[in-house]
Amino acid sequence: MATSLPVEPEGKWPPIAPVRGSGGGGPRYLISDLCTYLESYLPPEQVREVYRAYLFGAEAHKDQKRLSGEPYICHPVAVARILAEMRMDYQCLMAAILHDVIEDTPTAKDQLAEEFSEEIAELVDGVSKLARIGSLSRAEAQAESFRKMMLAMTRDIRVILIKLADRLHNMRTLGVMRPDKARRISRETTEIYAPIAQRLGINSLRVELEDLGMAAYYPWRYRVIDERLQKLRGHRRELVNSVQQAMRDRLDQEDFKGEVSGREKHICSIYRKMRDKHLSLGEVADVFAFRILVKDVDTCYRVLGAMHSLYKPVPGRFKDYIAIPKANGYQSLHTVLVGPHGQHIEVQIRTNEMHQVAEEGIAAHWHYKTGDEKFPPAAAAEWVRNLLEVQKGSGTSTEFLEHVKVDLFPDEVYVFTPNGQIKVLPKGASVVDFAYAIHSDVGNHCVAARVDRHLVPLRTRLRNGQTVQILTNDDARPNPAWLDFVVTGKARAGIRTFLKRLESDEAAQLGQRMLERELEKHGAALSAIKESQIQSVLEQLKVNSLRALMIDIGLGNRMVKLVTGTLLSVDALDKDGEPGADLTIRGTEGMVVKFGNCCHPIPGDPVIAVFNPGKGLVVHHQSCPNVLDEKKSRADWVDVRWEKDIQGEFDTALYLDVNNKRGMLATIASAISEMGSNIDDIRTEDHDGQTSGLHLLISVSDRKHLAAIMRRLRAIPEVLRISRDLGRKS
Structure with missing residues (x-):
């Protein structure tokens, strides 16, 4: 890049004194101050490289000014000065001076790599925000840029150091911003960047970021x-x-x-x-x-x-x-x-x-060179390794950002493994958080734990100094309810990753059953369709694999009739073909088959199902008010029936009118327990002081079991009326 700025002779820098900036940030240090300071700890050839980066950056930003009115290059130089006071290496300082050239000028990453080095280009690219993607909201775009920066940090920790210095100088000069923007930036600083500085142990940065953030947010x-x-x-x-x-x-x-x-x-x-x-x-x-x-x-x-x-x-x-x-x-x-x-x-x-x-x-x-300047040997290594696992388990950038925020708690508890190894967890961490801190496989298969040799529930909160032993079972898997009490990003990401993978497997199985059932109506079978024809359909539908297509069908993202029509080259919407057998429901399909919370169907009930896009099949009782109201307006209803000899327990709802009498609830609960059922939920409503209404959610195996429970409850004299509660319109 051509430059209009003179290259100074060795050991001499432009004699420019510090001037007071108009952004409220104190002295504005220019390149003369920076180079003079760098000579106190860097060799002359490295100081010259930093000055060369300055010439490049000054030319790239030559027509740009900050909101304060000062030349834009003053900001990168100030960022480099902050890092110089931390005695960072010259490559980090060069990247700091150049940190905005990719984002704010036409300069490309390849151009930086050619002019300086691939290492410096990677550092600058790691700090640069992504170009705004039209389909993303502001929050999503910011979260995606944050994910990009954090992943770059896992390769070279200096990326986050440059970003922290950049944020610190922006906070020092926040006075020129609109109040609403200043509050947004200060909140982001106190929620994300100050905790990151604390996690990395940089107390001097953390203290100033917190105070500047509070001064702007709560003046x-x-x-x-x-x-x-x-x-x-x-x-x-x-x-x-x-x-x-x-x-x-x-x-x-x-x-x-x-x-x-x-x-x-x-x-x-x-x-x-x-x-x-x-x-x-x-x-x-x-x-x-x-x-x-x-x-x-x-x-x-x-x-x-x-x-x-x-x-x-x-x-x-x-x-x-x-x-x-x-x-x-x-x-x-x-x-x-x-x-x-x-x-x-x-x-x-x-x-x-x-x-x-x-x-x-x-x-x-x-301060003490170890030969590997990209990453310190201890300090933040464990946290950065966890970030990689959290990133893999996060579906979206916004979800990843939330996981990282959760992990930035300042308070910690120190607990021990049975062999005396220390694990550091956020305050309020549970046994499950500890299990995932050991390894994702341990977390995925944990079933119980011993804390100081005593068996405890998995939701138990840990305290300083406890010794924790995790008990596992190869057949166990994460429970979605764990998400209600885990506090670490690694645990949340691990649970969600497993559940998503499980949901995908179940969706693929359901989608295949539905497609084969629909093909059967037209006298065809999936096994009889040529591989070349299937590949042609996958390309036409823009799907990577047959499994991905089955998952889309199982989750309700694609209508099975349209897929069938594409496979058979017929208009499947208008030509239904011969009636086929109804889709059978076992009740063990997992997360892709759910039962309506409005009507709580159970084995033996006449049922029908509807697709909820992205979530799967929702089964309703045919008398459910939602079915009667919406069936005419929706085309994605599916005829289903129960398989024979279903095993398991299903929730269903009852409504009782009872006389108010001391011990009434205990009598009803005892009767239900005698019949081999549990009460999962109970709500009461007072009628006239003499009678009350009870809404019960109980577990049953099928309609025969339910009928036996209802007969037993009718035998209680104080029960005036009992009926099945098929719900209300949602």
Whole structure:
């Protein structure tokens, strides 16, 4: 690409001083500042490469300006400056400067690869949003772009670091945005990007993203807390100084070398504590926290003892993140002490190396080159591996985005496998979440669990320090009800993937039965149709395989009559052929055959079915009000009948008028239990104070079983009337 900007001689950069930007984001650092800063830790040849990327980006963005009115190139340079302060490698900085050229200029990915390298082109492409697809809504397009970025992150973690720096600079300059757009961006920041920064352990980015997000989304609340804190600083400065001095004196007495510092908690953290614990700002005791940095792990524990002898510890408020680090690699000792005047004091004790990881997270990896700069060896590896599994199990980009949001909880529980391995799960995780954290196959086949050697239900919530053993059975499979209590994205995606695969198998079987039944009406059979003719029909219908066609028929996405007509080259809608046998229902078809919740048909009932596109066949009682009302207006009704000797239980509904009498419900429940049935649901309605109506949902095997139950209930004197409840029009 031709450029009108001069290439500076080695070691010299344009003498441009920082200027104040109009976007409310503080100093606007230009290329001179960036290159001068980079010379402090990068070799000259790499700094020249960064400057070359700047020349390319400046030319690409030369006619573009930001909403603040400043040249657009100022934004990529500011993003690179943020990453430079994290001491990122030169390729990451080059990609940061170029991160918008694919999205906002005519520059193609191939052009970047040719000009720089394939690696830099991949980084820039990973950060770039997808071009807007006409059929997608704004939310769907954003979710699809997010999926693209996260998958690029699984190949090279620097993609997300560039995106976080990009988002941070956008938040710093949010003042020029319309209020509604600023609120939308700030909400997205606090819901997604700040938690990602926390998951990756980059505390410095997380804190600023959270505070800037709150300032834009809740400006009045932010301002009130900020003003109040400024007043508190004056009152508490003496307290903070005295506590710091007392801690330093105690370290000197014990001959420990350490650095003591006090800090004020950031505003978003204080607000979150006020909101979650329903406290006023005056009731938030630990607004100030103290940090002690020492040389090694052994000294951390010895200093902890010294602090506990200086001030009394608050019971239950000690956490050892050195022995059991957080999932993002964070390590530190946390304790809360009762300081002067009864004030609670939070103290963190860690080594200098731990402090660097705590502030910079995975970015600290680039301070110590390991030969593989694309991905740090520990830190976020487990989370990224889980992302890949979640992506495979997510049907849509929006679903994937929701799974990732679920996984970005800041609170965690630490539980152990029977062999002592630690698993880190979100707060509120269940036994099933733990099973999927071990392996998807373990989750898919779990049937029970032992927590601290005691059998517990699968929905049991786990607590810190528990040992969990999962019991499996090869014949077991996930229950859709698990989706009501699992909290991890990996578990949700695993359950949905299995159920979708199961639904596809059942839909294919049902679709084949329906097609063969329809072909039989015309005196044909699927096995007699030539393979070439089937392939021709699949191409005509734009279906990849015969199985996919069967699934479409079974789910009601294609009318079986039209498919039959295409196979036989006849107009199957007008020419029904000879009457064939009704489609038989076994009741064990699974998720593609459902029974109407309006009428609750059971074996022995006269039934009919309708296709619900994408969901399958819904079976109704022929007297159901929905059948009587809609059969004339819909062409997708199917004649069905029950198979003989059906095994299993089916829900059905009864309505009873009863006299109000103490113990009436218990009497009815006992009678139903005697007849080998269970009550799944019960609703009551008061009539006149003397009588009540009962709506019961009970399980039966067939009409004979139901008739026996109804005879038994009629024998109860207080039961005035009993009838089958075939439902109401939906």
